[in-house]
Amino acid sequence: xxxxxxxxxxxxxxxxxxxxxxxxxxxxxxxxxxxxxxxxxxxxxxxxxxxxxxxxxxxxxxxxxxxxxxxxxxxxxxxxxxxxxxxxxxxxxxxxxxxxxxxxxxxxxxxxxxxxxxxxxxxxxxxxxxxxxxxxxxxxxxxxxxxxxxxxxxxxxxxxxxxxxxxxxxxxxxxxxxxxxxxxxxxxxxxxxxxxxxxxxxxxxxxxxxxxxxxxxxxxxxxxxxxxxxxxxxxxxxxxxxxxxxxxxxxxxxxxxxxxxxxxxxxxxxxxxxxxxxxxxxxxx
Amino acid sequence: xxxxxxxxxxxxxxxxxxxxxxxxxxxxxxxxxxxxxxxxxxxxxxxxxxxxxxxxxxxxxxxxxxxxxxxxxxxxxxxxxxxxxxxxxxxxxxxxxxxxxxxxxxxxxxxxxxxxxxxxxxxxxxxxxxxxxxxxxxxxxxxxxxxxxxxxxxxxxxxxxxxxxxxxxxxxxxxxxxxxxxxxxxxxxxxxxxxxxxxxxxxxxxxxxxxxxxxxxxxxxxxxxxxxxxxxxxxxxxxxxxxxxxxxxxxxxxxxxxxxxxxxxxxxxxxxxxxxxxxxxxxxxxxxxxxxxxxxxxxxxxxxx
Numbered sequence: 001x002x003x004x005x006x007x008x009x010x011x012x013x014x015x016x017x018x019x020x021x022x023x024x025x026x027x028x029x030x031x032x033x034x035x036x037x038x039x040x041x042x043x044x045x046x047x048x049x050x051x052x053x054x055x056x057x058x059x060x061x062x063x064x065x066x067x068x069x070x071x072x073x074x075x076x077x078x079x080x081x082x083x084x085x086x087x088x089x090x091x092x093x094x095x096x097x098x099x100x101x102x103x104x105x106x107x108x109x110x111x112x113x114x115x116x117x118x119x120x121x122x123x124x125x126x127x128x129x130x131x132x133x134x135x136x137x138x139x140x141x142x143x144x145x146x147x148x149x150x151x152x153x154x155x156x157x158x159x160x161x162x163x164x165x166x167x168x169x170x171x172x173x174x175x176x177x178x179x180x181x182x183x184x185x186x187x188x189x190x191x192x193x194x195x196x197x198x199x200x201x202x203x204x205x206x207x208x209x210x211x212x213x214x215x216x217x218x219x220x221x222x223x224x225x226x227x228x229x230x231x232x233x234x235x236x237x238x239x240x241x242x243x244x245x246x247x248x249x250x251x252x253x254x255x256x257x258x259x260x261x262x263x264x265x266x267x268x269x270x271x272x273x274x275x276x277x278x279x280x281x282x283x284x285x
Numbered sequence: 286x287x288x289x290x291x292x293x294x295x296x297x298x299x300x301x302x303x304x305x306x307x308x309x310x311x312x313x314x315x316x317x318x319x320x321x322x323x324x325x326x327x328x329x330x331x332x333x334x335x336x337x338x339x340x341x342x343x344x345x346x347x348x349x350x351x352x353x354x355x356x357x358x359x360x361x362x363x364x365x366x367x368x369x370x371x372x373x374x375x376x377x378x379x380x381x382x383x384x385x386x387x388x389x390x391x392x393x394x395x396x397x398x399x400x401x402x403x404x405x406x407x408x409x410x411x412x413x414x415x416x417x418x419x420x421x422x423x424x425x426x427x428x429x430x431x432x433x434x435x436x437x438x439x440x441x442x443x444x445x446x447x448x449x450x451x452x453x454x455x456x457x458x459x460x461x462x463x464x465x466x467x468x469x470x471x472x473x474x475x476x477x478x479x480x481x482x483x484x485x486x487x488x489x490x491x492x493x494x495x496x497x498x499x500x501x502x503x504x505x506x507x508x509x510x511x512x513x514x515x516x517x518x519x520x521x522x523x524x525x526x527x528x529x530x531x532x533x534x535x536x537x538x539x540x541x542x543x544x545x546x547x548x549x550x551x552x553x554x555x556x557x558x559x560x561x562x563x564x565x566x567x568x569x570x571x572x573x574x575x576x577x578x579x580x581x582x583x584x585x586x587x588x589x590x
Contacts, residue, residue: 009486016387019380020400023460026453027407030418037421084313091310108580109318115507115576116324116569117514119541123565124324126548127331150317178299180306201409208411211516211541215548235413239517242417257417261410268406 031261038258041251047259051221051252059248063256066237069224072138073217073233074206077145078199081153084146086195089157090183094169107158113151119211121148126215136218139227144216148209149202156198160191165283193278200271204264210235234260325569332563335556344563350527352547357560359567361529365444365537368530369519370512372448377456378505385463390489408457416521419450424522427534437534440524445533447523451512459508466500467493499586506579510572516541540564 045062052061096103125144134140164187172182188195210233218230219240234256241253292300335344335357347358388397428441470493478488494501524536525546544564547557 005484005487009484012383012486013387013391016383016391019383020387020392020396022380023384023407023456024400024403027403029422030410030414030453033418033421034414037417084316087306087310087313088317091307091314095307095310106314106318109321111580112573112576113317113321115510115572116321117516117541117572119514119516119544120324120328120565120569120572123544123548123562124327127327127562147320150320154317178295178303180303180310181299183306183310204409208409208413210411210413211545214545235411235517238413238417239521242420242521254417257414261414264409264411264414265406268402268409272402272405 031265034254034257034261037254038256038261041255042258046252046255050223059246061252063234063237063252063259065221065223065232066234066256067259069138069217069231070207070234072224073141073145073213073231074203076138076142077149077206078153078203080142080146081150081202082199085150085153085157086188088154089161090187092158093161093164094179094183094187097166097169107155110151110155110158114155117211118148118209119214122212122214122216125212129216135228136216136230137228138217138224138231141213141217141231141233142227144212145206145209148212149205152205153198153202156201157191157195160194160198160278161187163194163282164190168283190283191278193274193281197271197274197278200267200274204267204271207263208235208260210239214239234263321573325566325573328562328566328569332559332566335559335563338556348529352554352557352560355556357556357563359540359564361527362538362540362543362564363567364529365523366513366539366541368444368533368537369447369451369523369539370509372444372533373451373455373512374505374509376448376452377459377508380452381456381459381463382501385460385467386489386493389464389467390485390493404457404460407453408461412454412515412518413521415450415454415518419446419518419522423449432534435534439534440536442522442524442536443534444523444530444537447519447537447539448533450518450522451515454515454518455508455512458511459504462504462507463501466497466504470496499582503579503582506575506582510575510579513571513575514541514568516545520545540568544568 047062047067048064049060049062050065051063092103092106096106121144125140125147128143129136129140168186168190169182172186173179177185213233213236217233217236219236220230220232222232224231237256238253238260241249241256244250244253295303338355339357344357344359345363346360347356348360349356349358350361388400392400423446424441426441427443427446428439431445432439432441474492474496475488478492479485483491519539520542523539523542525538525542526536527538528535530537544561547561
């Protein structure tokens with residue numbers, strides 16, 4: 001009977017160890033299986049050409065349009081979200097820093113928004129699009145995706161500015177600078193590495209999400225030519241072409257998947273780097 | 286009077302700049318705060334046509350889905366969503382709990398240093414990639430091994446496939462919060478328990494887990510709301526057949542997949558458009574409710590302590 005508790009502990013320790021291994025294993029399995037299919041399909045022709053003869057039926061051509069389209073869309077959306085998000089994050093931490101209750105409410109709303117599924121943003125974006133008489137286009141996609149990443153970007157920057165020491169705020173104000181000057185010249189400069197991390201993470205979200213752009217960007221065989229034109233993107237290039245019965249078309253989907261995985265891995269690496277820079281240079285009070 | 290003083294103090298240029306910046310910041314904040322309401326009201330207005338013509342109970346409990354003749358029963362889709370979400374949580378929940386305990390209580394420092402990037406990358410992988418992986422690995426596995434093992438013949442595109450893929454997608458999300466919760470349990474409590482002669486595992490069972498039960502429940506609540514709205518990955522592996530599923534080896538058709546598959550085609554029929562917006566509204570409401578419930582629980586226990 002006394003032995004039981006040790007056996008139990010043994011048992012659960014093995015189980016815990018296994019489940020930790022399982023998570024690592026699954027990550028490798030995902031990356032491996034996608035690259036295993038994607039790397040053979042990846043060639044210079046694949047990433048330097050647009051699909052020929054229709055993206056669903058044409059056997060020739062590559063995915064350049066989707067790569068460029070995805071970059072345009074994500075850069076545009078991240079920029080728009082940044083323009084709206086940065087002031088909010090600064091406002092919360094420089095102007096409202098004394099109002100704890102209000103701050104908690106704001107953070108609660110942001111977390112709520114963060115939890116809303118991207119398909120809901122997609123449907124909503126589509127409704128807005130119809131309301132303003134827009135067609136499926138790069139612009140509609142940028143607006144929808146930026147709505148979707150605004151809470152992520154704000155919460156990311158909020159965490160950064162929250163960790164800027166209070167003393168810095170007080171000394172800046174006591175030296176006679178206005179709150180807006182303190183925001184941009186002290187807080188923003190202090191947290192720049194952290195802000196870049198937040199930007200990268202939202203960029204990663206933006207480039208990978210398919211549900212929010214399914215109805216808003218459309219899809220095309222051509223290179224993106226303007227804000228009001230439909231645009232091809234990597235996630236949708238995977239989603240649409242994978243269901244094709246033609247192996248050459250499926251290869252384009254696998255190649256897109258490999259490119260997307262590379263982009264996500266690079267973003268993860270970069271954001272880790274910037275986050276380390278931020279923590280190293282943080283002022284301690 | 287006060288303004289004039291300020292202008293004198295700062296100079297007109299700086300004063301205006303400060304005012305301008307503050308105004309812009311305030312405007313952005315108000316815009317973002319209004320966003321959830323705009324979302325809710327927008328979806329409600331768009332689905333108003335459907336709600337006006339049909340009773341709410343009818344919509345939710347009717348099994349007939351014939352958009353062309355104006356019959357919209359969401360029951361199969363809601364049940365599919367529930368199946369997939371529940372199964373995903375049943376898989377992800379124990380794995381996350383065990384891993385979180387291992388990482389916070391037993392593991393050496395370097396294991397955590399390895400696990401952090403692993404969790405981050407898992408969280409960052411786009412859902413469409415999970416979908417590709419599901420089609421490449423999970424679906425054939427179910428169809429060739431797991432199905433026959435249980436004596437079922439399936440194509441592999443089943444509720445179970447959706448649940449497995451979904452479970453892996455929500456693992457990083459749940460795991461991150463759980464680790465945070467276990468870290469916040471004061472060390473003194475565990476030390477007291479250990480000092481009284483309890484083993485490490487008994488301490489975990491009776492002190493750590495007991496202390497963080499509300500946190501764990503609310504984390505699972507957040508996990509459910511995350512899983513409920515996940516679209517592309519599930520859509521790619523779940524089969525998309527509009528029947529009421531009665532087992533894990535059946536194909537299903539969750540709500541997000543319904544929206545994603547039919548948008549674009551529905552524009553010709555106005556009530557169809559409205560029905561899909563209603564599906565989005567259901568998702569929105571469910572997610573908000575689960576979020577509210579989870580946060581309320583956290584806030585209540587915080588006050589209690």
